[in-house]
Amino acid sequence: MATESTVRLQDQPKGLKYLFFAELWERFSFYGLRALLVLYMSTELKFSDSKSYGVYAAYFTMVYLTTILGGVIADRLLGNRKSIVTGGVLITLGHISLAFSGISTAFFFVGLGFVIGGTGLFKANISTMVGQLYEPGDKRRDSGFTLFYIGINIGGLLAPLLCGFVGEVYGWHYGFGLAAIGMMAGLVTFVRGDAAFEDKGLPPRPAALSEKKFGMSKEVLVYGAAFCAIPVFTLLLMQYHIFEAALPVIGVCFLGYSGYLVFAHKGAERRDLITIFGLMFFQIAFFSIFEQAGSSVNLFTERNVDRDLFGYVIPTSLFQSLNSLFIILMGSVFAGLWTWLGRKNRDPSPAVKFALALMQAGLGFGALCIGVATAGDNGLTSMVWVVLAYFFHTTGELCIMPVGLSMVTRLSPSKILSTVMGLWFVSLAFSEFLAGVFAKISAVEVIDGAVDQAASLLVYGHAFWVGTKFAIAMAVILFLVSPWLPTRK
Numbered sequence: 001m002a003t004e005s006t007v008r009l010q011d012q013p014k015g016l017k018y019l020f021f022a023e024l025w026e027r028f029s030f031y032g033l034r035a036l037l038v039l040y041m042s043t044e045l046k047f048s049d050s051k052s053y054g055v056y057a058a059y060f061t062m063v064y065l066t067t068i069l070g071g072v073i074a075d076r077l078l079g080n081r082k083s084i085v086t087g088g089v090l091i092t093l094g095h096i097s098l099a100f101s102g103i104s105t106a107f108f109f110v111g112l113g114f115v116i117g118g119t120g121l122f123k124a125n126i127s128t129m130v131g132q133l134y135e136p137g138d139k140r141r142d143s144g145f146t147l148f149y150i151g152i153n154i155g156g157l158l159a160p161l162l163c164g165f166v167g168e169v170y171g172w173h174y175g176f177g178l179a180a181i182g183m184m185a186g187l188v189t190f191v192r193g194d195a196a197f198e199d200k201g202l203p204p205r206p207a208a209l210s211e212k213k214f215g216m217s218k219e220v221l222v223y224g225a226a227f228c229a230i231p232v233f234t235l236l237l238m239q240y241h242i243f244e245a246a247l248p249v250i251g252v253c254f255l256g257y258s259g260y261l262v263f264a265h266k267g268a269e270r271r272d273l274i275t276i277f278g279l280m281f282f283q284i285a286f287f288s289i290f291e292q293a294g295s296s297v298n299l300f301t302e303r304n305v306d307r308d309l310f311g312y313v314i315p316t317s318l319f320q321s322l323n324s325l326f327i328i329l330m331g332s333v334f335a336g337l338w339t340w341l342g343r344k345n346r347d348p349s350p351a352v353k354f355a356l357a358l359m360q361a362g363l364g365f366g367a368l369c370i371g372v373a374t375a376g377d378n379g380l381t382s383m384v385w386v387v388l389a390y391f392f393h394t395t396g397e398l399c400i401m402p403v404g405l406s407m408v409t410r411l412s413p414s415k416i417l418s419t420v421m422g423l424w425f426v427s428l429a430f431s432e433f434l435a436g437v438f439a440k441i442s443a444v445e446v447i448d449g450a451v452d453q454a455a456s457l458l459v460y461g462h463a464f465w466v467g468t469k470f471a472i473a474m475a476v477i478l479f480l481v482s483p484w485l486p487t488r489k
Helices: 002-010 016-044 049-099 105-132 141-169 172-192 206-210 218-238 240-263 267-294 296-304 316-343 350-373 383-411 414-441 453-484
Strands: none
Touching: 016 049, 016 105, 016 141, 016 172, 016 267, 016 296, 016 316, 049 105, 049 172, 049 206, 049 218, 049 240, 049 267, 049 414, 105 141, 105 218, 105 383, 105 414, 141 172, 141 316, 141 383, 206 218, 218 240, 240 267, 240 414, 267 296, 267 316, 267 350, 267 383, 267 414, 267 453, 296 316, 296 350, 296 383, 296 414, 296 453, 316 383, 350 383, 350 453, 383 414, 414 453
């Protein structure tokens, strides 16, 4: 199967390699920030665990919420290409601001605000462009998305190793600065691929961009609105409690708009949208567990894991590279597996693959529970259990994320493809919020910069057991309802 997937990589549309490397560098910047964020807040800014988790959850929730705005803007005005470039510029400015956060926490929150706005324009639209490279019925689609996902995770592997290591050892601002360089590299790569994209990702009505409103073109107004949104995101991060209180209203709007799209379509398109939105619910459940990597699992590794390897203490942030390392090692295997099963007409439905992902999320947290139970009298457990947790969470991720992206591009009505992709990423916003709820279960009291390791072990053990039961229960439910969520090939 490895040989098959290598052939498929060589046979992918030529535009894929540019999207592959552009997303690789954008994810380098994204995961570089992810590796440092909670550690930076809890150690450098001296935020409590609860506040660190709250800001972290609000940041990632807004990152994914803004993808629906990015999708709508692309579908109705800018097109995917202009949206991606604009998003990349905002992300770069955000990381530059973060690099100066040592001067004032204002730079920290403003930088996060820029990254939120930029990712909203970038993330959903580049995934949509990958789907546009394939004609209907092209059997390379799932494998192509899995290979694209490998590119994402090469960036995710390099980010903790470079940004995390540099940030923890040499200074946080250097780590944030490296993330800015990564995003600039992604922008250059994307622009260089312009000819290879042919007619993909262009504005739906180019003439509409120059139409005047308030004395300015619509295109300039969109760019201005994007910059004006940054202070709003910044204030919501600084007052994350207000944002958390507003989320139920946002959730109702999300459900209402999803329902509107379903009833606005008929026949097969309506059934396909029901499947997409139904599986969004279970994606939320999976990533609420998976995203503990940057919060509760991160601080558990810092406080209760023996990180000594032959006399060298491994920096905590480097453990987050394990997820990407496993994806790089196994991604082509999964790509080949789906292709092989497809040729035999035995490829599981997306619903079954999602259920398998949830089961593996439960197994990963189960490994952490064993780690807590086998910890020594000093409150430290073996790093083996953390590695095993990342392994199971990675195999689960390979069953859900590339499969979900491929499904959305295959089933969504073409006129609202970027919008539905945006909604798909918006569902991740609610998983980030739920992840914050789970993380706060593991909040440990910090006194004078130190924690009681025996006490923290009990807190983490309880939190991980709750996550284990939740993930397995959701997997069982999805297995039972999967026959009612069919999809077209």
